[in-house]
């Protein structure tokens with residue numbers, strides 16, 4: 001009797017262990033079903049366990065990643081015809097991440113709802129409602145014609161210079177947007193963009209220098225500079241990368257979220273890595289990485305990005321942008337992106 005008890009205890013422990021280990025190792029993505037409803041496209045994505053889906057919009061591709069999951073061998077993809085979605089693919093991004101790639105026919109907005117307890121994620125895809133580039137283009141076309149004082153860039157040496165630091169020997173240009181007679185956009189309580197971009201640039205410069213980088217600021221005071229001079233400076237400095245910092249604004253206070261811009265093909269990988277780092281870091285709505293001919297990304301010949309981390313025309317993000325904790329988080333995200341960019345190049 002006693003022997004039997006020990007045996008059954010052993011067996012049940014064994015089966016419990018097996019169940020636990022299979023739970024731990026294998027969550028599968030089993031089914032994707034696209035639907036149309038009230039002017040939106042919806043994707044219902046089913047998994048065999050809990051994995052929180054996260055999105056990343058890079059130009060005309062929307063990536064939905066499931067951390068800790070695998071694509072099921074016989075995954076079912078059911079598609080409805082759509083004016084937005086060109087194709088849906090399921091791939092294993094790496095050992096730990098299942099990825100759904102949605103190729104798009106036009107500019108979209110998206111949202112993800114993870115339905116806890118149902119192992120289902122719903123991706124909502126709708127049209128982009130406003131012309132997001134209007135603000136920056138309008139400013140540039142005015143700015144190009146205006147007289148500015150000569151550029152007064154500063155060079156900031158590494159704070160720490162041990163050989164092992166990840167950014168040792170790297171030269172990085174930070175360009176705080178606006179300045180002087182050009183305030184840029186305003187927060188709802190009248191804080192000008194030019195002050196916020198300066199704060200972000202200074203905080204980011206400090207973090208980059210602590211990792212061994214030499215940082216150039218295109219301005220370190222309240223001074224208007226000319227976009228041509230900025231681009232020219234970037235081209236003659238022999239820098240590794242160029243980062244222009246702005247805050248977004250639009251005449252619709254409901255709009256919020258993160259955008260990243262690049263133009264030249266040499267900047268694409270850099271922009272994608274920066275966009276992902278910032279979207280994951282500050283966790284605002286993902287408005288995508290876009291290829292757009294803004295002056296400083298178009299006329300520079302080093303990998304260049306223009307960042308618009310949040311909308312200061314949105315009350316919540318305007319409040320955030322002024323907070324020291326947010327500035328810190330943003331600077332850390334930029335540092336993380338820069339580090340993974342250089343890592344991706346040395347692999």
Ligand SMILES: [Zn+2]
Pocket residue numbers: 177178184185193246247
């Ligand atoms: Zn701006």
